[in-house]
Amino acid sequence: MLALLVALAAAGLVVILTQSPSSRLSSDFTLNYSAGLLIRQGQLAAPYHQPALADMMRRVAPGGAIDPRLPFSLPLAAGLPYALLSLLPFEVAFRAWQLVAAALLLLAVLLLQRAVPLARGAPVLAILALVAAVPTWATMTEGQPTAWVALGAAMAIVALRSESWRMAAGAGALLAVKPQYLPAYLLVLFAARRWRAIAAAAAGAGLVLMSSLAGGASGLSGMVHNALSANQAVPVRMNEAWVGLYGMALPATGATVVAIAIYLATLTALALLAWRRPTSVLGFAALASVLIVLASPHALPHDLLILVVPAWLAVVLFRDGALRNPIPGLLLTELALLLDLHGLAFPLGPAVITAVVAWYGWQFRQRAARRRQPPIGRAA
Numbered sequence: 111m112l113a114l115l116v117a118l119a120a121a122g123l124v125v126i127l128t129q130s131p132s133s134r135l136s137s138d139f140t141l142n143y144s145a146g147l148l149i150r151q152g153q154l155a156a157p158y159h160q161p162a163l164a165d166m167m168r169r170v171a172p173g174g175a176i177d178p179r180l181p182f183s184l185p186l187a188a189g190l191p192y193a194l195l196s197l198l199p200f201e202v203a204f205r206a207w208q209l210v211a212a213a214l215l216l217l218a219v220l221l222l223q224r225a226v227p228l229a230r231g232a233p234v235l236a237i238l239a240l241v242a243a244v245p246t247w248a249t250m251t252e253g254q255p256t257a258w259v260a261l262g263a264a265m266a267i268v269a270l271r272s273e274s275w276r277m278a279a280g281a282g283a284l285l286a287v288k289p290q291y292l293p294a295y296l297l298v299l300f301a302a303r304r305w306r307a308i309a310a311a312a313a314g315a316g317l318v319l320m321s322s323l324a325g326g327a328s329g330l331s332g333m334v335h336n337a338l339s340a341n342q343a344v345p346v347r348m349n350e351a352w353v354g355l356y357g358m359a360l361p362a363t364g365a366t367v368v369a370i371a372i373y374l375a376t377l378t379a380l381a382l383l384a385w386r387r388p389t390s391v392l393g394f395a396a397l398a399s400v401l402i403v404l405a406s407p408h409a410l411p412h413d414l415l416i417l418v419v420p421a422w423l424a425v426v427l428f429r430d431g432a433l434r435n436p437i438p439g440l441l442l443t444e445l446a447l448l449l450d451l452h453g454l455a456f457p458l459g460p461a462v463i464t465a466v467v468a469w470y471g472w473q474f475r476q477r478a479a480r481r482r483q484p485p486i487g488r489a490a
Contacts, residue, residue: 111437115235118242118444126208126250134204135175139253143203144170145182146192155325157182157189158332170200181336186329187321188255188287208250211257215240215418218257218264222422225268226392228429239440240418244447248412256415259288263399263419266295266311270302270391275310282311286318291416293377294402298395301384337408338366350450351409352464354457369407376405390432393474396423400467404460411447414459424470434473439466 134140144166145157156162164178182189191210195203219236240246249256262284269278278299285292292315299308322329349357352372357365380398388394399420403409424436446462 114441115238115242119238122241122243122247125247129251131201132175133251134201134253135171137176137204137252138180139204139207140167140171140176140200141180141182142184142189142192142253142255143196143200145184145189146194146196149186149189149193150196154186155329155332157186158322158325158329158336183333183336184255184287185289185318185321185333186324187283187318188258191255204253207253211250214257214261215246215415218261218418219422221261221264221268222419225264225271226423226426228422228425232425236418236422239421243415243418243444244451245411245414245417248410249415252412254412255287256412258284259291260415260418262287263291263295263416266298267395267419267423269307269311270299270304270395273304273307275306278304278307278310279314282314282316283318285311286315288413288416289315289319290373290406290408291399291402294380294398297377297380297384298391298398300381301388301394302391303387348411348457349409350403350411350414350447350457350459350463351406352404352460353407353409354460366407369405373405373407376401389478390427390474392423393427393432396420396427397467397471399423400463404463404467411450411459414447427474432474432477433470436470439470442466 141163144163147166147170148156148162153162156166158181160179160181163182167176167178167180195207198206216237219233219240222236223233245256248254262281265277265281265284268274269281281295282292285295292311296308296311299311320330322333325332348354351369353365353369356368360368380401383394383398397420400417403414403417406413421436421440424433424439427433428435442462443459443466446458450457450459
C-alpha cells in the first residue's frame, strides 16, 4: 500500500510540475489573477462586472487561452492575495501561489495532529497521501484557493477541541471563501455547544462575505449572482457532488434549483442531528463534512480537497474502535476520481463517496449499538 501511495504521489508531482504554460493560462488562476489586478487598480466592483473582468482576462491570457465568460464569485477579501500576487509576472505568481498552497496544506495537517493526534509519523503519511490525491492535483493546477478552505476546516476542528475563539474566527474567515461549506462546520461547533467559537466563526465569516460591499451594493449582489451563474458555466458531469448524478437529466437552471433544495434539506437534517447532541461529535463532524460536499450545488474535483478533514477524523475513529479501517474507502474514492479525470459521461466520484459513507455510517452505528449493550448482553 505504501508503494502504491508513493507511485500516486510521484504521478501527482509529475502532473503538477510538468503543467504546460497554455494549461496554466487556461486555469482558474488566470481568472483570479485578473480579478486581483482589478482590485489592485482600485476597481473594487469590477471583478463582478463581467465585461471588465473579461477584458482583463484577455490581456492576461491573449489568444483566447481562457473562456472570458467565467465569472469571479469569491468574496472580495479572497481576491486580496491575488491582488498581491499580481505584482509578480503571471508565471512567477502561479508558482508562488503553489508554494503557498502547499505550505497551507502542511499547516492544516499539523493542526489536525495537534487537535486530534495520531501516531507521530501520521503527518508524514498524510502529506504523502495529499500529494497522491487527485483533488490536490486539481487544486495545484487550477490555482484555486481550496487549500485555504481546507485549512479553515482544520482550524474549525482545533476550535472544537480547544474552544479557541481565535482559531474559530480564522476558520470562519477561510471557510467563507467557499461559503457553501461553512454551515456544516458551524453545526459541528453547535453540536458540541461551543457558543463562543460559533460567534467568533460567524464574525470571521461575516467580515469576509461582507467585504464585497467595499465595491458598493452591486459588489455583494454581483458576488451572489456570479456564484449562482458559476454553477451553470461548468458542465454538470464535472461536478463531484450529487448534482453530477442527476443534473445531466435537467436543464442548467433546473439542476441548480434542485441542487439548492437538496443542499438546504441536507443542512436541515444535519441541524436536527446537531440539536440532538450526538454522542460522538467527531463522528458527526466526519459525517457533516462529507455530506456538505456531496450536497453542494457546485463541487469540482479541487473542492474535494476539504475531505482531508473527514479522512483524518475517520482514521481517529478507527483507532478508537468506532469505525472500520477507512483506508479501503479512501482508495476506492481515489480510483473513482482517477477514472473521472478521463472525462467519463457519468461521474463515479459522488456515487462511490456516497456508497463509502453509507457503508461506514452503518458500521459506525453497529459498533455504537454494541458498545451501548450491557456486559451481560454482550457476553450472551
